[in-house]
Amino acid sequence: MSIKYKQLEGIKANAWKHDARRTDESVKFCPTCKKCYETFEHQPWNSKKFMFLSNFPSYKKSRIICPQCTRSINDNNK
Numbered sequence: 001m002s003i004k005y006k007q008l009e010g011i012k013a014n015a016w017k018h019d020a021r022r023t024d025e026s027v028k029f030c031p032t033c034k035k036c037y038e039t040f041e042h043q044p045w046n047s048k049k050f051m052f053l054s055n056f057p058s059y060k061k062s063r064i065i066c067p068q069c070t071r072s073i074n075d076n077n078k
């Protein structure tokens, strides 16, 4: 089970390499959890969807807090 999960993660982690231009435009870097993530804002039906990208270079990416951290910040302020 754990081996299968790791293989899936490996595929996801390297998926950006196959479509670098598209991800370059939609990838942001979250300064709170220090992860790069891809959003799907250009797809209205997917406006809340995002995906963390492991091992993605954060150089020159927009520093925007990711939806997950935004949610937890809002929860803390309640």
Ligand SMILES: [Zn+2]
Pocket (backbone or CB within 6 Å): 030, 031, 032, 033, 034, 035, 065, 066, 067, 068, 069, 070
């Ligand atoms: Zn975050």
